[in-house]
Amino acid sequence: MATRNLLLLPGDGIGPEAMAEVRKLIAAMNDKLGSGFTTDEGLVGGSAYDAHGQAISDADMVKAMAADAVLFGAVGGPKWDAVPYEVRPEAGLLRLRKDMELFANLRPAICYPALASSSSLRQEVVEGLDILIVRELTGGVYFGEPKQIIDLGNGQKRGVDTQVYDTFEIERISGVAFELARTRQNRVTSMEKRNVMKSGVLWNEVVTATHKAKYADVKLDHMLADAGGMQLVRWPKQFDVIVTDNLFGDMLSDVAAMLTGSLGMLPSASLGAPDALTGKRKALYEPVHGSAPDIAGQGIANPIAMIASFAMCLRYSFNMVAEADKLEAAIAAVLDDGLRTKDIMSEGKTEVGTTQMGDAIIAKFFA
Numbered sequence: 001m002a003t004r005n006l007l008l009l010p011g012d013g014i015g016p017e018a019m020a021e022v023r024k025l026i027a028a029m030n031d032k033l034g035s036g037f038t039t040d041e042g043l044v045g046g047s048a049y050d051a052h053g054q055a056i057s058d059a060d061m062v063k064a065m066a067a068d069a070v071l072f073g074a075v076g077g078p079k080w081d082a083v084p085y086e087v088r089p090e091a092g093l094l095r096l097r098k099d100m101e102l103f104a105n106l107r108p109a110i111c112y113p114a115l116a117s118s119s120s121l122r123q124e125v126v127e128g129l130d131i132l133i134v135r136e137l138t139g140g141v142y143f144g145e146p147k148q149i150i151d152l153g154n155g156q157k158r159g160v161d162t163q164v165y166d167t168f169e170i171e172r173i174s175g176v177a178f179e180l181a182r183t184r185q186n187r188v189t190s191m192e193k194r195n196v197m198k199s200g201v202l203w204n205e206v207v208t209a210t211h212k213a214k215y216a217d218v219k220l221d222h223m224l225a226d227a228g229g230m231q232l233v234r235w236p237k238q239f240d241v242i243v244t245d246n247l248f249g250d251m252l253s254d255v256a257a258m259l260t261g262s263l264g265m266l267p268s269a270s271l272g273a274p275d276a277l278t279g280k281r282k283a284l285y286e287p288v289h290g291s292a293p294d295i296a297g298q299g300i301a302n303p304i305a306m307i308a309s310f311a312m313c314l315r316y317s318f319n320m321v322a323e324a325d326k327l328e329a330a331i332a333a334v335l336d337d338g339l340r341t342k343d344i345m346s347e348g349k350t351e352v353g354t355t356q357m358g359d360a361i362i363a364k365f366f367a
């Protein structure tokens, strides 16, 4: 059997609470199915800063680079508001993404049938929703230089961030979106702001050229990203795959989360390019949500985004498609049974905590 080495980075806030459920599932899969996962653990975010003054240590970066896949919880929180910018918790996640070259962030937003009435939008707007946001993850304004605060000397300061994209970055992320669209409804909507941003003009040109050269069979539309946000809440089912940059993808995926009922429902996969020799990709799987300091430590966080991120790991890193399908079906079945964490609770349903939700999904998975 091929190696299945996982590095677990639970992080801060609700990260460790959600990760505990996946840890139980991995142990049970090894026990009952002989899945052969080996796991190692590391620190990231505020917990890493507290331990050694960095948002992720070099030693844990080495482990991440060597792992077959990294499972990531969440980082950040008010406790670290005053730490230097370079070592703030979020810098650990950004370093992982950059150093592992995880340029493709897949954020599926699926409205489970049992939750069609839990969204803040009307049921008919979200029922049956299945869209995929493909977010560029290693470029754009998150990484562009210069990035600084300049003292102008007249009592004023200037904050500068730089949005920058090169042709190859747009080509490779749009290639991922077109390839994935072919396995779905064969439609891609590219979102940028070419009306005000030069990087948006280039984005539009390169996506169009990539489409023409290699993916003319896929239906392609372009939309300005602000209008795209509006269309996402007006009629989200018009979309199949959305491809967009790092910042717009971050924002639009939080919007998409609420179509599914809660930010606690949205998983993601962050993938690198396949290795030329082995075909293996570096990969990190992370829920879309953050560390949720407002509910951390209360045992009420929804672990579904983390568990569904592990399902993506089974599918994309280990080709364990049957197990991934089964895990996603287990999530749907537990929701069908009426179990709800507080964030997705509605009248007549049974409210449970993080651990009970995790246990119920694991029990269904093995049923």
Ligand SMILES: NC(=O)C1=CN([C@@H]2O[C@H](COP(=O)(O)OP(=O)(O)OC[C@H]3O[C@@H](n4cnc5c(N)ncnc54)[C@H](O)[C@@H]3O)[C@@H](O)[C@H]2O)C=CC1
Binding pocket: 014, 073, 074, 075, 076, 077, 078, 090, 093, 262, 263, 264, 265, 286, 287, 288, 289, 290, 291, 292, 293, 294, 295, 300, 301, 302, 303, 305, 343
């Ligand atoms: N990937 C990561 O590690 C991310 C980290 N962050 C960091 O997290 C911290 C908090 O950021 P926020 O803006 O509050 O975003 P957040 O995603 O942590 O929370 C936003 C809201 O959604 C709720 N929520 C999120 N996940 C939930 C879950 N699994 N179950 C139930 N409710 C859930 C929270 O309780 C909160 O009310 C900040 O330090 C931020 O930088 C934010 C986004 C991503």
Ligand SMILES: CC(C)CC(=O)C(=O)O
Binding pocket: 090, 093, 094, 250, 288
């Ligand atoms: C660096 C992260 C905190 C940015 C974020 O919100 C995300 O990737 O979803």
Ligand SMILES: [Mg+2]
Binding pocket: 250, 251, 254, 288
């Ligand atoms: Mg975000």
